Amino acid sequence: MxxxxxxxxxxxxxxxxxxxxxxxxxxxxxxxxxxxxxxxxxxxxxxxxxxxxxxxxxxxxxxxxxxxxxxxxxxxxxxxxxxxxxxxxxxxxxxxxxxxxxxxxxxxxxxxxxxxxxxxxxxxxxxxxxxxxxxxxxxxxxxxxxxxxxxxxxxxxxxxxxxxxxxxxxxxxxxxxxGYLPESVFYFPEEQVTDRSQRFLVAELIREQLMRTLGQEVPYSTSVALEAFEESDRLIRISAVIWVERDGQKAIVIGNGGQQLKRIGQQARRQIEHLVEKKVHLELWVKIREGWADDERAMKSLGYDEN
Incomplete structure (x- = not known):
């Protein structure tokens, strides 16, 4: 045929x-x-x-x-x-x-x-x-x-x-x-798979574990921002902040004796190591920024920028 x-x-x-x-x-x-x-x-x-x-x-x-x-x-x-x-x-x-x-x-x-x-x-x-x-x-x-x-x-x-x-x-x-794509040269190198940086993907993997681990409402009030990303030959040291809107949410994310945050960090670290193909040392901190999800200026500072 x-x-x-x-x-x-x-x-x-x-x-x-x-x-x-x-x-x-x-x-x-x-x-x-x-x-x-x-x-x-x-x-x-x-x-x-x-x-x-x-x-x-x-x-x-x-x-x-x-x-x-x-x-x-x-x-x-x-x-x-x-x-x-x-x-x-x-x-x-x-x-x-x-x-x-x-x-x-x-x-x-x-x-x-x-x-x-x-x-x-x-x-x-x-x-x-x-x-x-x-x-x-x-x-x-x-x-x-x-x-x-x-x-x-x-x-x-x-x-x-x-x-x-x-x-x-x-x-x-x-x-x-x-069949619906135009005839054209390729726009990206053949080995490239995304336009996003490794730092962005790492922050997303941490947020994924928040979404999977936490209760019904708390994940929508969380955001993740990387504060440090230091790479050597064998190890990447990452420090990230989980932003929440209220004290009660911070307590939920941390959990009794810090166990919830520890579990989130362990699961995220395994996913990140698979992504970067290196050992990862991950530190997570939980901080409060009241009403960030309804404040466009705060959102922009956390990376939600359409431009």
Whole structure:
């Protein structure tokens, strides 16, 4: 069978472009990005709004360079400046992409899903719908009514059911995306996998453990900032501050006798060592900055800057 994208010499043209991964919170955007890259780049937890910054993940395969943009989950509740920042960050990231991948969950359509569509209607971009987490549906024929309903909501170019966590049907998605990327030289060196610094990724890994370890509300009032990152041949010494908004939150993060903070540090250190491929000495401190999540100046000082 002849490849319709191949030229007269049998070779496919080189393609490169940006792909925006968008959806409401907790639909699996970061899990899908990590699966597409074949490595862990974006942090993942079961908590909504784990992703707070748009992150580029670069995957170069033969004649194609996929530049994925993982965005914060779009959501209607904007009680604090942090919530408004997350929405602006997601919408801004979509302005310059070549194709959009919208993730939804099977058998479930919410007001936040509709909010995502409202923003997509304002873009002149091809949109592919991904129905994630289909591994949770025991009888796949049960998906058909939802897929038909989804097709009626928006003129998606394709609708692809898959499981990002299990890796089911992810390769066909990649090939579909390729067809919508422009012919172009590569924008990044072939070995580069992200535009983010190692310091940023380290801070994210610490925050991931906060999200996974703490209770329902406290993680959303925490932020992580590195104060020291000293690298030698065999060891990296890292000092980081976990910022919270209130005394009670500080006590929860530290735990009885400091045990909670110790556990968070141990788990984060293992993840960081895997990232940097060196031994790591990690020191964590917990400090209070009242109301930082509703103070745009404080947020900017903590690294939440859209520019």
């Amino acid at each position: 002849t490849d319709p994208d191949a030229g007269t010499d049998g070779e496919r043209p080189q393609r490169c472009g940006y792909i925006g991964l968008v959806g409401r919170p907790n639909v699996g955007k970061s899990t899908l990005l990590n699966r597409l890259l074949g490595m862990k780049l974006s942090i993942v937890s079961r908590r909504p709004q784990t992703t707070r910054n748009s992150i580029l993940g670069v995957q170069t395969r033969d004649d194609t360079q996929f530049i994925y943009v993982d965005t914060p989950g779009l959501h209607g509740r904007q009680k604090k400046a942090l919530n408004r920042y997350l929405n602006r960050s997601a919408v801004t990231a979509l302005r310059d992409v070549d194709v959009v991948v919208m993730l939804v969950e099977p058998q479930r359509w919410t007001d936040d899903d509709e909010l995502v569509l409202e923003h997509l209607r304002q873009l002149d971009r091809p949109v592919i719908a991904v129905v994630n987490k289909v591994d949770l549906i025991p009888h796949k024929e049960e998906l058909l009514p939802f897929l038909e309903e989804l097709a009626g909501r928006y003129p998606f170019r394709e609708i692809i059911p898959l499981s990002a966590e299990k890796g089911q049907n992810v390769e066909p998605l990649e090939e579909v995306i390729r």
